[in-house]
Amino acid sequence: MPIIFDEINRSFDLIAKDTQYSFYIDQMGYLCHAYFGKKLAKLNIDTFMQLTKRAYGSNISLDLIPQEYPSYGSTDFRSPAFQIQLEDGSTISDLRYRAHKIYAGKPAIDGLPSTYVEKMSEAQTIEIYMYDELAKLEVTLFYTVFEDFNAITRSVKFKNIGNMDIRILRVLSANIDFLGDNFLMLQLSGAWARERHVFLRDIVPGIQSIESRRGASSHQQNPFIALMTDESDEWHGDVYGFNLIYSGNFLAQVEVDFYHNTRVSIGINPFDFSWLLRSGESFQAPETVIVYSDTGLDGMSNTYHKLYRTRLARGRYRDAERPVLINNWEATYFNFDEKKLLEIAREAKETGIELFVLDDGWFGKRNSDNSSLGDWYVNTEKLPNGLDGLVKKINELGLKLGLWIEPEMISPDSELYRAHPDWCIHVPGRARHTMRNQLILDLSRDDVCNYVINTITKLLKSADISYVKWDMNRNMTETGSAKLPPERQRETAHRYILNLYKIMEEITGRFPDILFEGCAGGGGRFDPGMLYYMPQIWASDDTDAVERLKIQWGTSIVYPQIMMGSHVSAIPNHQVGRITPIEMRLSVAMAANFGFELDLSKLSGHDKASIKASIENYKEMRKIIQFGEFHRLLDPFKGNETAWIISSEDKREFLLYYYRILNGPNEFPRILKIKGIDTSLQYLLTDTDTVYGGDELTFRGIILPQIEKDFQSFIMHFKAI
Ligand code: DGJ
Secondary structure, X not given: OOEEEEOOOOEEEEEEOOEEEEEEEOOOOOEEEEEEEEOOOOOOHHHHHHHHHHHEOOOEOHHXXXXXXXXXXXXXXXXXXXXXXXXXXXXXXXXXEXXXXXXXXXXOOOOOOOOOOOOHHHEEEEEEEEEEOOOOEEEEEEEEEEOOOOEEEEEEEEEEOOOOOEEEEEEEEEEEEEOOOOEEEEEEEEEOOEEEEEEEEEOOEEEEEEEOOOOOOOOOEEEEEEEEEOOOOOOOEOEEEEEEOOOOOEEEEEEXXXXXXXXXXXEEOOOOOOEXXXXXXXXXXXXXXXXXXXXXXXXXXXXHHHHHHHHOXXXXXXXXXXXXXXXXXXXXXXXXXXXXXXXXXXXXHHHOOOEEEEOOOOEOOOOOOOOOOOOOOEOOOOOOOHHHHHHHHXXXXXXXEEEEEOOOEEOOOOHHHHXXXXXXXXXXXXXXXXXXXXXXXXXXXXXXXXXHHHHHHHHHHOOOOOEEEEOOOOOOOOOOOOOOOHHHHHHHHHHHHHHHHHHHXXXXXXXXXXXXXXXXXXEOOOOHHHHHHOOEEEOOOOOOHHHHHHHHHHHHOOOOHHHEEEEEEOOOOOOOOOOOOHHHHHHHHOOOEEEEEOOHHHOOHHHHHHHHHHHHHHHHHHHHHHHOEEEEEEOOOOOOEEEEEEEOOOOOEEEEEEEEOOOOOOOOOOEEOOOOOOOOOEEEEOOOOOEEEHHHHHHHOEEOOOOOOOOEEEEEEEEEO
């Protein structure tokens, strides 16, 4: 039984594979956190109850109680998990336990993306019903534990069961109060073209947080944090990961209190948010995926990877090998016609590429980024035979066709904007600031939402399109909706995300055979919310091989390699001007979802031959590369080298990827210890006769080939014999 209720102690043990999460109901009816970590033979709940004795002396101090979902306004002075406002203006609440229900399986969350199970036996769920007597507010806490993953999901639902309005001012999805503050906080932060760099910091008394106020999960911060104990690292020790399945404004926060205890919370960003809950209405907060590992970051990452690959991603492509693609963006930008596209496609076919993706600029009058978003009809000056004509020609070459769209946006210079100037996100009387010359459609409006569904459906029906790149290239400013009443203006950003999810659910449901790839100016919305609808995301607009090492390493902290689009591009690189050899660019892109983004006709014979050979190799190894386990070995944030392996799940076969940025003079051969393989197996290094013991590779290591130049890399293939 993964969820056990002890009636005597009124305690709950939630067991997810080898992980235990325990809490209990104290004498006041508060839900108190007791333990989160490695599964225990026995947990003495009474020792935790000593805390409550101290808390409930002659004066009550809730500050002493580690809580599961803390309220605001009483004697807990830490950040609350939620805050409400009643009609009398008061903002105090007091949540007490009322009842609970335990059942097999995991319910879907209405209107929001979430992890799921395929069989009831894969998970158990507990719903805890908490109640605020005065506010007539029922709060349901959902916890699900997976049988096969060291993962627990949490979400929260508020229901107004009284007759008065309740305004929700803050509604986080999860809160955990750890005893002690022996932790470091890891976050994935960056900017456009350098997304998800890894930052690790000490935590100190007070609040340390990351957030997005941009209307998207953002390039700047990913909705993820991990706590690592002081003694943990890549391969050892306790790590706790928190990842919000949400694509909008979020807050992830670590608060160290004056007793040196640590409160972690995560959810929708309360900044500029509120939600009016009328009598009888409910509000559902997004799901948080909490992962525990006692084998360092590697263990945590591998739990997220497999869970997201198999129980977050959906649809036909979840388990299908993804095609090697070529995208015309960096090859042509807006400057193309059918002839040019076919030229690129013809060359692509010769190298073994399977899918041709037509990027921005094929519609309306779009010859630069300053017009036509919203006018989703083909530009016949560029494509005289229409999309359908292009698809036929591409298909005749033996390739499939993919199409770029940016359906959430509207250009001020567009027919759509001229017809519906109030359809963008805006506040009357305020400037409508453009970014990349565009505004955002107000998807919080149902009419706009339905318009997008109908237009994109019509477009995707108009030709045999096999793949869609769904882009989104600006953040939200002047946030407000012409359709919402004043008291609901602060709901706009969340309503936008809810309706975006509705659109994506409709479109991906109507076109189950299309492979969807998410994108937001590169990796500006690389989050599990998007991955629920689209099983891969363009990781970054930065295609430079060296920059990509950091981006892909950082992304791999949470997200599996199959979900990261990674392309080989031209040199000098368009983002940083760097010149790297084709081998380096290939071996970086081949560690993820492989593609190209350059004009192949401009390459040398040597480069073309390398590309052809690499695509052949990739296809042979594709199953392992896309679906295998990813283990990080040498950290690009720490030096000149990067290494990782991708191994089959049974560890009988693996690829070692090694990259060295700058060469050094007169160096001794380097030795690299390989982790994540089976120490009891014997591995043949393919294309040689050398057999290594898995133990030898792990504990002694492999002597690396001599490096002779800057920007060198190699991929070694090992097979158990
Ligand atoms: C941003 C994307 O990240 C690029 O790959 C490209 O699709 C451009 N948008 C097109 O405008």
